[in-house]
Amino acid sequence: MTENRLDPRFVRTRRLIMDAFLLLSTKKDFKNISIKDITSEATINRATFYYHFMDKYDLLEKTLEEHLMTNVMREISIHDQLNETTLASVFMSVTQFQSSLASQCRKSFESFTSVIEAIIKKELEQVFFEMMVNQNAGVREESVRIASVMLSWSIYGAAVNWQYNDTRPAEEYIQLVIPYLSQGLKFFIEEGVR
Template sequence: MVNLQDPRVLRTRQLIRDAFRALLRSKGFDAISIKDIARHATINRATFYDHYVDKYALLDETIEQAFHAMIPEEVKLAKAFTAERCEQLILMTYGYMVDFYRICRMDSKSIASHVDEKIKNMLEQTIEGIFLNEDNRRLPTCDHIKILSAMTSSTIYSAAYRWLTDGEQDRADLLVNIVRPYVMNGLGSYRER
């Protein structure tokens, strides 16, 4: 097991991640081999396997790191799911998808599905965290919070994905104007019960 606090380990992992991202831009995920990653990172294959089980584990870490780096500080510290936080999550999710799909050549439907599922799960966890932080306990049970988080994240993700695939990429403000009221009205009707 590697010591994740060791500067050499951190440096090696960064070399691997950088090589992987460079290869994603040029080859696409399915065409990338561990040998390719190791060669680009200037390490041997055994060193790669000291750090990652396979390229799927590396993909997961890459997705997670990029997603968490894009979450605005106000969202991380939010005590309530407000219209402003909703807007930030819509723009962040859309921006993440645009960046990821632009950088990565999604040459495999299974990989695209994997990436999409990962994004959906991270968005849902982020929203659930905000709901759990809410000062007033208008959301009665943990089960309700999980369901509301799933519905809210699905709405945001699906709308952002559709916006990306339908080519409205230069008008994220319109996306926000469509999705934010829908989400906030839905949550408002639930909270008024």
């Protein structure tokens, strides 16, 4: 299967399945979407579905990962330094991703939240780790790993808190959060040199 990932037919079929799934997510709750529904909507057979995905949970994870990678990570990649501007940009991207998904998949969004959380944290952790390693020579890798985990969880937590508990614009809210993120990052980097 790895050899075929670049084959245009493979890519097209995979996209067709993901699009069918996203369309069904706007109409039905995730738990009520069956493989039969997905294959009917995508006009493929079950064997083709299982060639691309293990089950609907695998499809959910891969679809969300791909959407996250194209939407959120594109925004992050334009920054080469981890600073307050980058943190604000990452926060805005995460909130836009969540809002977009919530409006696209109203019926299933709550079912997706734990998967969204895991994917966002994992992807942000990796990006932050790479940025911090490049930016902070001499800092222990363990400290950078801890800082990247804390930062990714903090960004995600702030985005969720804003989404459910705050009425201010996201741009205004992140300005309240940035000092905490910056101080935490500074502490971890300073401690990592020791």
